[in-house]
Amino acid sequence: MKKNSLEIILKVLEILNNSRNLSQMLNMICVSACQLTNADNCFIYLYDKENDELVLMGSSSIGHHAVGRIKLQMGEGLAGFVGKERKIISISKKAYKDKRFKVFKNLKEDTYEAIISVPIIFKDNLVGVMNVQHKNEHKYTRNEKTILKMLSELVSGALERDWLYEQYKKKAEILENILDSILDENGDICQKIEMMIFKIIKKPVKVIQDNKVQADIKSHYFSVILSDKNLTDEQKKAILLILNQADLIMKNKKLKDEIEERKLVERAKGILMKYGMSEEDAYNYIRKKAMDSRKTIKEIAESIVILKEVRP
Secondary structure (H helix, E strand, O other): OOHHHHHHHHHHHHHHHHOOOHHHHHHHHHHHHHHHHOOOEEEEEEEEOOOOEEEEEEEOOOOOOOOOOOEEEOOOHHHHHHHHHOOOEEEOOOHHHOOOOOOOOOOHHHHOOEEEEEEEEEOOEEEEEEEEEEOOOOOOOHHHHHHHHHHHHHHHHHHHHHHHHHHHHHHHHHHHHHHHHHHOOOOOHHHHHHHHHHHHHOOOEEEEOOOOOOOOEEOOOOEEEEOOOOOOHHHHHHHHHHHHHHHHHHHHHHHHHHHHHHHHHHHHHHHHHOOOOOHHHHHHHHHHHHHHHOOOHHHHHHHHHHHHHHOO
16 A cells, blocks of 8 residues: 555544544545556445435545435435445546436536445444545556555444444434423324324325323323335334333323322312311312313313402
8 A cells, every 4th residue: 555545644633533524534535546556536324224215425525415315315426326236336527327326416426437336334234425536537456455445444334333322312302392292282182193203204194192002012091003004114113202202201191280280179179177067078079079060180180279259
């Protein structure tokens, strides 16, 4: 390996050890790939396993407008083909005319002559694809292919770790935002959970606030009926996570209601005791009124407190 190449690889190792920002790391890896091959541009696509697609997440043109917006299904475009086949593909000229190539509007790099596409794999799992491009014709040497393959292997573990973290972080933020909306008592909680599940797994479901009905997935308070039975284990785990969070909210709400009811009953008993009733007689009076009127104890206690406030 040339001294200059070794220095670049050592720089990459430094980036992997010190960077805490996925976007910054990807862009710097792209710049390093260009330096190693005297290329004009580099893109890194990361594999979104849940949606089975590659997402453009890194570019040697830092701040590139297409980052995060371009997505390829597996097998789509040259990167999609390489991701699916998991082998290096190089084209020395007129790459944009290759039948596997996908042209994106307003992406000037799509007119570059030469391209080499390298899969990024960690422990047999596809992490992404790295596309290195030259404006002019360029025959990729065995040494260039070897060094790009080595670079992809070097960064694969760190990219998988940070990419998974970014995806889970994003899901957690979505989950947190929607859970906040569930805490708002306005609206149907089941509809809110359905919306939350759809945002996470991109598939519609039916949620019922009853765990005794026949359903595909259940929690303590809820049942979920799936429209698509062929969900992955990760998608099912995501649904259970949401239901568990919703259960927690329901338990907290129930506890809150019980505390409020207890406070109201205590206040109502105190009012009745001022009229000469014992504590036991006061509670029995509230309970009997509730049974006779087919109302809850809380409603009777509340009416006693309100009446006292109106007629002190």
